[in-house]
Structures are given as C-alpha cells and as structure tokens.
Amino acid sequence: xxxxxxxxxxxxxxxxxxxxxxxRSLDFQATTMFWYRQFPKQSLMLMATSNEGSKATYEQGVExxxxxxxxxxxxxxxxxxxxxxxxxxxxxxCSASWGTPIFQETQYFGxxxxxxxx
Amino acid sequence: GIQVEQSPPDLILQEGAxxxxxxxxxxxxxxLQWFHQNPWGQLINLFYIPSGTKQNGRLSATTVxxxxxxxxxxxxxxxxxxxxxxxxxxxxxxxxxxxxxTFGKGTKLSVxx
Numbered sequence: 607x608x609x610x611x612x613x614x615x616x617x618x619x620x621x622x623x624x625x626x627x628x629x630r631s632l633d634f635q636a637t638t639m640f641w642y643r644q645f646p647k648q649s650l651m652l653m654a655t656s657n658e659g660s661k662a663t664y665e666q667g668v669e670x671x672x673x674x675x676x677x678x679x680x681x682x683x684x685x686x687x688x689x690x691x692x693x694x695x696x697x698x699x700c701s702a703s704w705g706t707p708i709f710q711e712t713q714y715f716g717x718x719x720x721x722x723x724x
Numbered sequence: 725g726i727q728v729e730q731s732p733p734d735l736i737l738q739e740g741a742x743x744x745x746x747x748x749x750x751x752x753x754x755x756l757q758w759f760h761q762n763p764w765g766q767l768i769n770l771f772y773i774p775s776g777t778k779q780n781g782r783l784s785a786t787t788v789x790x791x792x793x794x795x796x797x798x799x800x801x802x803x804x805x806x807x808x809x810x811x812x813x814x815x816x817x818x819x820x821x822x823x824x825x826t827f828g829k830g831t832k833l834s835v836x837x
Contacts, residue, residue: 608769640824644765649810650827697765712757713825715767 629700747811
C-alpha cells in the first residue's frame with residue numbers, strides 16, 4: 607500500500623516553455639501533498655505544501671508564479687514550471703500523506719521527475 | 725528552523741559488514757523518518773520513528789528523543805544497500821502544523837563485494 611506515482615519520469619523542454627508534472631496517490635487519499643526539489647548530490651528541499659482544495663503554501667525563496675501547484679483532488683496534485691529556464695533543471699519529487707491538518711505521520715514519496723531545460 | 729546533521733557523509737563497506745548511521749537534530753520533533761534513496765532517485769520509506777526502537781529485517785533504528793538523535797543500524801550489508809540514506813524530521817510545534825519534513829544531507833553508502 608501507500609503508492610505514489612509521478613508523471614512524466616523525465617522531460618526535456620526548450621527554454622521558455624511550461625512543463626506540468628503530475629503526482630498521484632494510487633491507493634490512499636492524500637490530504638496533503640508536498641513538492642521537493644533535489645539538485646545533484648544534494649539533499650531534498652521542500653518547495654511547497656498543498657492541501658486538497660486550498661492554495662499551496664510556498665517555502666521562502668520559492669516563486670509561486672514560477673511554480674504553480676494545484677491540488678484538485680485527494681489523489682492528484684500538479685506542479686507546473688512556467689516559462690522554464692535552464693536553472694530550473696532539477697529532480698522534482700512529490701510526496702503524499704494523510705491525517706489531520708495539525709499532525710500527519712508518514713510521507714510516501716513518488717519516483718521523481720527529472721527536468722532538463724535546454 | 726530545525727537543523728539536521730547526518731554522519732558520516734560517506735561510508736564504504738565490505739559486503740557482510742555492519743554499520744551505524746547517525747542523525748542529530750536541534751529541536752524536539754514529533755516526526756522522524758529514515759529513507760533510502762536508490763540509484764534511480766526513488767525514496768524508500770525505512771522507518772517512521774519519532775521515538776523508541778524498531779526493527780525490519782537487517783535494518784533497525786533507535787531514536788532517543790530526549791537527547792535529539794537517531795541511529796540507523798544496517799547489519800550484514802549487501803550491495804543492494806548502496807545508495808543515500810536520509811534522515812528527515814518535523815519539529816514539535818504545539819498547536820501548529822508539524823508535518824513539514826526537513827531533510828539532512830544524507831549518508832552515501834557504498835557496499836562493495
């Protein structure tokens with residue numbers, strides 16, 4: 607149980623285009639989904655937290671107009687990188703969890719999406 | 725924010741050896757998880773362990789919350805154990821959301837035959 611999928615697994619795009627990444631919880635309803643970014647040989651950095659039906663909360667330094675997050679249902683969240691540039695190239699990972707707004711336990715992670723912007 | 729330090733940063737083991745990975749954190753936590761990131765980038769949940777001891781096969785973990793550290797033990801290591809091990813914590817913020825994980829920098833484990 608507790609499987610999270612991401613699509614696509616990798617994407618190459620031209621500078622200036624927008625890219626949408628989907629994150630789905632396959633066998634549970636995720637009250638909260640998280641989006642992380644990981645640079646090569648570095649740790650994961652939380653970008654934003656989204657609760658179903660409400661606006662995402664972005665971490666300091668993350669441009670909300672650049673990284674659009676939509677959490678339309680309890681099983682789907684999307685991250686859109688708008689007007690992508692080479693510096694947006696990275697490994698994007700989502701995770702999902704369930705619980706109350708105050709406390710949630712285990713986060714389950716998707717397999718990640720490698721984005722390369724040329 | 726909360727600080728998470730993992731040690732050692734790199735570890736090379738001969739197959740069959742045992743190892744201990746450490747995670748120190750700067751504040752009280754109510755969520756602590758250990759993950760293994762495989763060479764393809766997938767994060768695999770190992771333990772949810774904000775306190776106490778758990779075991780799963782060759783892996784076990786202990787968190788001493790009062791002293792703000794957690795240990796991950798790997799016994800009889802195998803080449804498939806290679807990868808990066810991350811510790812992630814969420815601070816114990818009474819009455820507020822306490823689910824946002826802060827990751828350590830990880831321990832890169834290489835198990836050689």
